[in-house]
Amino acid sequence: MPDSTRKTRVNKSLLSDRFEKPIEWLIKICGWSSLAALTAILIFILKGAGPMISKINWVEFFTSTKWVPSPGTGNEPHYGILAMLVGTLSTTALALLISVPLGLAAAVYISEFATGKVKEFLKVLLELLAAIPSIVWGFIGLMVLAPLIQNWFGVQQGRNLLNGGIVLGLMSVPLIVSLSEDALRAVPDAYREAALALGASKWEIVFRVLFPAARNGLLAAVMLGLGRAIGETMAALLATGHANQIPSAITDPVRTITATIAAEMGEAPKNSDHYHVLFILGLVLFVITGVVNVVADLVIKGTKKHV
Amino acid sequence: MTHPLNPFAATRYEARKARTTIMAKWGTALACLMLIAPVLWILAYIFHHAWPAFSLDYFLLNPSDKGKAGGLWGPLIGSFYLVICSLCVAVPVGVLSGIYLNEYAKENWITRAIGVGVTSLAGVPSIVHALFGLGAFVLGLLPLINRFIDDPLQRMHAGLLTASLTIAVMELPLIITSTREALSSVPKTFREACWNLGASKWQTIRTIVLPNSLGGILTGIILSVSRAAGETAPILFTGAAFSLYVPETFPEKLAPYAVSEPFLAMAYHLKIIMAEISGMPEHMKFGCAAAMILLILSVNSLSIALRMKLRNAKKW
Amino acid sequence: MSTHIEFSDVSVHYGQKRAVDRFSFKIAEHSVFAFVGPANSGKTTMLKCINRTIEFIDAAKVTGQVLLKGQDVKAIRDVYSLRRRIGMVFPLPVGLPLTVYENVAYAPRRMGVRNKAELDEIVERCLRDSVLWDEVKDRLDMLGTKLSGGQQQRLTLARALSLSPEILCLDEFSIAIDPVTTMKIEDVLMQLKEKMTIILVTNLTQQARRMADHVAFLNDSELVEWGENEAMFNRPKKEITGRYLNGEFG
Numbered sequence: 001m002p003d004s005t006r007k008t009r010v011n012k013s014l015l016s017d018r019f020e021k022p023i024e025w026l027i028k029i030c031g032w033s034s035l036a037a038l039t040a041i042l043i044f045i046l047k048g049a050g051p052m053i054s055k056i057n058w059v060e061f062f063t064s065t066k067w068v069p070s071p072g073t074g075n076e077p078h079y080g081i082l083a084m085l086v087g088t089l090s091t092t093a094l095a096l097l098i099s100v101p102l103g104l105a106a107a108v109y110i111s112e113f114a115t116g117k118v119k120e121f122l123k124v125l126l127e128l129l130a131a132i133p134s135i136v137w138g139f140i141g142l143m144v145l146a147p148l149i150q151n152w153f154g155v156q157q158g159r160n161l162l163n164g165g166i167v168l169g170l171m172s173v174p175l176i177v178s179l180s181e182d183a184l185r186a187v188p189d190a191y192r193e194a195a196l197a198l199g200a201s202k203w204e205i206v207f208r209v210l211f212p213a214a215r216n217g218l219l220a221a222v223m224l225g226l227g228r229a230i231g232e233t234m235a236a237l238l239a240t241g242h243a244n245q246i247p248s249a250i251t252d253p254v255r256t257i258t259a260t261i262a263a264e265m266g267e268a269p270k271n272s273d274h275y276h277v278l279f280i281l282g283l284v285l286f287v288i289t290g291v292v293n294v295v296a297d298l299v300i301k302g303t304k305k306h307v
Numbered sequence: 308m309t310h311p312l313n314p315f316a317a318t319r320y321e322a323r324k325a326r327t328t329i330m331a332k333w334g335t336a337l338a339c340l341m342l343i344a345p346v347l348w349i350l351a352y353i354f355h356h357a358w359p360a361f362s363l364d365y366f367l368l369n370p371s372d373k374g375k376a377g378g379l380w381g382p383l384i385g386s387f388y389l390v391i392c393s394l395c396v397a398v399p400v401g402v403l404s405g406i407y408l409n410e411y412a413k414e415n416w417i418t419r420a421i422g423v424g425v426t427s428l429a430g431v432p433s434i435v436h437a438l439f440g441l442g443a444f445v446l447g448l449l450p451l452i453n454r455f456i457d458d459p460l461q462r463m464h465a466g467l468l469t470a471s472l473t474i475a476v477m478e479l480p481l482i483i484t485s486t487r488e489a490l491s492s493v494p495k496t497f498r499e500a501c502w503n504l505g506a507s508k509w510q511t512i513r514t515i516v517l518p519n520s521l522g523g524i525l526t527g528i529i530l531s532v533s534r535a536a537g538e539t540a541p542i543l544f545t546g547a548a549f550s551l552y553v554p555e556t557f558p559e560k561l562a563p564y565a566v567s568e569p570f571l572a573m574a575y576h577l578k579i580i581m582a583e584i585s586g587m588p589e590h591m592k593f594g595c596a597a598a599m600i601l602l603i604l605s606v607n608s609l610s611i612a613l614r615m616k617l618r619n620a621k622k623w
Numbered sequence: 624m625s626t627h628i629e630f631s632d633v634s635v636h637y638g639q640k641r642a643v644d645r646f647s648f649k650i651a652e653h654s655v656f657a658f659v660g661p662a663n664s665g666k667t668t669m670l671k672c673i674n675r676t677i678e679f680i681d682a683a684k685v686t687g688q689v690l691l692k693g694q695d696v697k698a699i700r701d702v703y704s705l706r707r708r709i710g711m712v713f714p715l716p717v718g719l720p721l722t723v724y725e726n727v728a729y730a731p732r733r734m735g736v737r738n739k740a741e742l743d744e745i746v747e748r749c750l751r752d753s754v755l756w757d758e759v760k761d762r763l764d765m766l767g768t769k770l771s772g773g774q775q776q777r778l779t780l781a782r783a784l785s786l787s788p789e790i791l792c793l794d795e796f797s798i799a800i801d802p803v804t805t806m807k808i809e810d811v812l813m814q815l816k817e818k819m820t821i822i823l824v825t826n827l828t829q830q831a832r833r834m835a836d837h838v839a840f841l842n843d844s845e846l847v848e849w850g851e852n853e854a855m856f857n858r859p860k861k862e863i864t865g866r867y868l869n870g871e872f873g
Contacts, residue, residue: 024508026403027403027404027411028411030399030401030403030404031404031412031421032404033400034421034479034483035420035421035424037476037479038424038428038431041428041431041436041476044438044439045438045442102342105334105338106335109332109336110339112335114336122339122343127607128604128611129346131533131534131603131604131606131607132537132603132604133534133539134433135539136537136577136596136600136603138578139596140353142581143353143581143592143593144353170345177342201327201328202328203331204327224430227430231434231435232432233433234433234540234578238582262437262540265438265543270446282434286431289430289431290427292430293426293429293430297423297426297427413681414681496715497720499676499717500717500779502676502706503674503676503711503783504707504783505730505733505786506703506733507703514729515719515720515721518720623768
């Protein structure tokens with residue numbers, strides 16, 4: 001075919017096509033970027049934690065509340081993160097206690113009741129709320145909520161567990177609402193119509209049909225909200241009061257793992273034990289949030305297989 | 308009122324049903340209100356207290372006296388360059404990665420693993436990214452570069468370069484996901500039509516798929532701009548500074564930072580002036596927070612407006 | 624007449640599912656070859672084997688040989704040049720999100736034709752051949768996706784003709800087109816036969832009867848039989864063929 005060979009030659013002379021092979025290679029390499037980044041993060045966190053991984057007393061690490069990372073000369077350092085773990089988990093739990101019921105209810109309203117302009121408006125508003133950066137939430141905790149809490153509860157320290165819970169709760173709401181709404185919307189309309197034809201009320205449809213059908217998606221939404229709240233740094237640093245203790249009341253100040261790293265890394269001398277231990281805290285966070293996210297991902301995959 | 312002879316009157320069960328439906332509707336609406344009202348009140352409160360600080364000079368002058376006076380120019384321009392530099396890395400890598408996942412990757416466990424990698428990366432806490440940036444770029448990359456620079460005065464320090472690289476890694480998942488979504492909204496039939504005409508995979512992507520998903524990709528990029536501008540933790544140890552001399556005259560004022568030197572940034576500036584400087588006037592704290600909110604919300608509104616415009620201008 | 628395309632024992636599997644079962648036939652140059660048969664009998668899959676777009680389907684596995692002028696298509700190194708030699712029209716009308724003009728000029732441009740006059744000539748010729756020219760000549764800058772279904776189908780045909788292919792494959796091209804226009808296109812196809820080999824996949828047995836030189840009957844992924852038009856319709860070897868072609872089963 002002399003004709004087609006001529007055409008082929010013309011084709012290859014096009015400038016944009018001469019780069020086709022290199023570009024395809026580049027695309028394939030970039031395709032791996034997310035896994036590469038994730039691996040690099042793990043490697044550098046492990047490298048930063050370095051010698052302390054084997055030097056540290058892991059039992060004390062998880063069971064002691066004593067955190068004395070850079071003691072005066074002659075004193076023993078102590079690395080116990082129990083109080084911080086409790087601080088992280090209690091603020092997260094409080095945050096979810098606020099954001100999950102409200103978020104689910106809001107998602108039900110947006111997906112099942114709101115129509116037209118109202119729906120559009122609410123979704124845009126939630127998107128804008130999701131965009132407010134964590135340092136601004138920290139500012140809200142410090143400058144707006146703290147004085148209010150001091151007044152209402154008559155406590156000295158307005159930056160405490162309650163403050164942190166409210167701030168982290170409000171922060172994770174937009175994520176929970178938008179993911180739950182996605183999950184509810186994914187339930188086929190046929191389910192709603194069938195239930196309606198059987199004489200079910202809207203209320204019954206939501207509780208007996210939609211929630212069971214969207215169970216996995218809703219669970220994933222809650223888990224991702226949980227991951228977000230655990231990993232939140234600046235807001236937690238500024239709103240919780242940053243006191244290394246196990247709280248006995250909701251108005252006690254607490255301290256989170258994230259805040260500890262943010263507050264102490266600047267002062268820890270490079271390659272000191274303190275510096276390495278802060279990387280171990282990062283490793284703990286990386287593992288916790290990683291597990292939460294992967295489980296959420298598997299749960300979502302489960303939904304897709306079902307529907 | 309029900310009438311015994313009216314066959315269309317609501318039975319007791321139906322009446323209860325109607326009542327519960329109305330209750331559900333208003334109950335969930337109340338939940339929406341409980342989420343939105345406090346936040347709107349808080350925003351109003353912040354802007355109310357920020358008002359005395361706002362003036363043209365507030366945005367055009369550099370901070371002075373440890374942020375107690377002057378304006379926000381230095382931090383604003385610093386955040387601008389931080390965002391631009393991080394996008395220079397994250398956009399090409401992220402978009403190409405999205406193209407790979409949607410157009411080239413086969414359906415197998417490797418692709419699924421990459422997908423899980425993207426969601427996991429999106430879930431890595433920002434403080435862990437900060438540790439990574441410190442370990443990989445400040446303490447890993449810089450000494451590597453400095454080994455080739457003999458003059459001690461020319462050596463690179465933690466600054467725009469290291470902070471942008473750290474932020475770029477954080478932006479990746481968002482850009483990858485939005486690119487992938489935008490590409491998958493282009494119907495498969497268009498690709499098949501092009502392949503049947505003898506167009507190669509890349510030609511098809513370049514001439515049909517990319518032009519028709521550019522809007523969606525752009526929306527994702529704008530979203531990552533607002534994310535990058537607001538991040539604080541990742542720049543804590545990777546180059547952000549608070550007290551720094553910034554030129555007050557044009558044109559030096561437009562590009563005051565070298566990539567190898569520390570820089571001012573809005574998020575870091577806000578963090579320091581609200582919590583760490585004693586005697587900071589209230590209106591300066593609120594002003595900085597309000598400026599930050601304005602900045603982020605306007606960028607996000609841009610993204611939302613673009614998305615709505617695209618939805619109305621669909622080509623098929 | 625020499626053989627243009629030959630299928631030699633070609634099978635296609637999608638995973639466990641068999642879509643094409645040991646097809647063997649020969650198509651002569653400058654002839655019209657019609658495939659008829661019910662849905663899911665492997666017609667579209669077979670066409671995808673000819674221009675190797677089957678390779679884009681990850682799960683598909685092809686065995687046997689497809690020979691183009693005696694050359695195994697799998698051995699052709701530049702798969703794009705192969706695809707340019709074969710015009711494909713699939714049943715779903717697909718206007719690319721480009722103007723009508725750019726739709727037809729798409730493939731020539733990818734091949735490096737940049738001369739405006741040359742492109743104009745190609746666009747007009749192809750649109751005339753697909754009986755679309757009169758309807759769109761005043762709005763060539765309109766989006767191809769905004770045309771009606773029938774017009775998009777003819778646009779797809781025009782695009783397939785834009786590279787002057789040596790083989791034209793039409794997969795139920797007339798389902799979205801009205802009968803009068805269909806007849807006009809059929810007339811054009813009979814003229815195009817001078818320049819190219821035409822493979823026609825159709826549900827309309829009458830269309831096959833009007834146009835085809837040879838007819839093949841497919842059923843349930845199998846090639847039941849094939850032969851000359853007249854013989855297939857009047858003296859089929861198998862009973863099921865006769866029943867289908869005469870509209871008694873389907």
